[in-house]
């Protein structure tokens with residue numbers, strides 16, 4: 195993982211803060227529970243004194259039956275659990291509530307870095323700390339179907355209403371999340387401005403982040419800025435290395451979201467780099483989600499045939515239509 199020592203320390207400090215918060219949170223819950231259920235304090239005392247006596251025994255005797263201690267501890271733990279239950283407290287009330295249960299907020303899982311650590315690197319490298327805040331507001335639990343009219347278009351009575359369509363779209367996206375990463379599917383969300391494409395991308399990003407995947411969210415202009423600096427960086431070694439690291443994550447993260455494709459300044463270089471990026475991720479079996487105002491016809495016109503072909507054949511098309519939600523929000 196090539197990040198600078200300074201970046202590494204910054205992330206480690208965040209992990210220190212997390213562990214501290216978890217510890218304080220646990221201590222506060224223990225205090226509260228012991229006030230509510232005095233018997234808990236007594237059980238905790240028995241657990242502590244049993245451990246001390248066995249430790250002493252193990253120093254004075256050659257063989258000590260630690261199985262006995264385990265049985266005793268288990269019985270006391272069950273007793274605690276039933277006391278919690280009787281007082282309407284959850285069974286894990288007296289256990290630490292880690293940010294990441296996999297690594298217990300150490301950043302290390304097994305013989306390498308935990309998935310949460312990799313996401314922390316991504317968020318630092320691409321200044322994505324805004325993402326978490328945005329995803330707290332924009333996710334499936336805040337998704338509002340009411341913005342989509344349930345009225346047929348008289349010119350196209352065979353077409354689903356915007357409401358029926360978005361219901362189906364959300365269902366397909368949820369199935370995509372459920373199968374992630376095994377299906378290695380890619381998504382192309384398209385539709386006019388203001389129909390909720392970015393909101394839907396955020397919903398997907400939130401679910402996949404919560405599952406512990408690495409997600410990078412970039413607008414098309416941001417993505418191409420990184421690619422350009424990677425290709426043409428004549429800067430010092432350090433800046434070059436940083437561009438290389440960023441590029442590596444772009445090609446390798448579990449989900450890359452390219453928001454608003456078509457808003458970048460387009461030329462043949464951009465087009466070839468876009469192909470390189472989506473093709474490379476395709477070969478590595480990593481999912482990419484692209485949102486755009488462009489129709490398939492416009493994609494064919496604005497980009498190369500091979501990009502069109504890749505998107506047409508290997509991306510799940512998700513069309514959203516309806517009124518401009520931004521205008522609706524003002525009017526409602």
Ligand SMILES: [Zn+2]
Nearest residue numbers: 294297308310
């Ligand atoms: Zn972790």
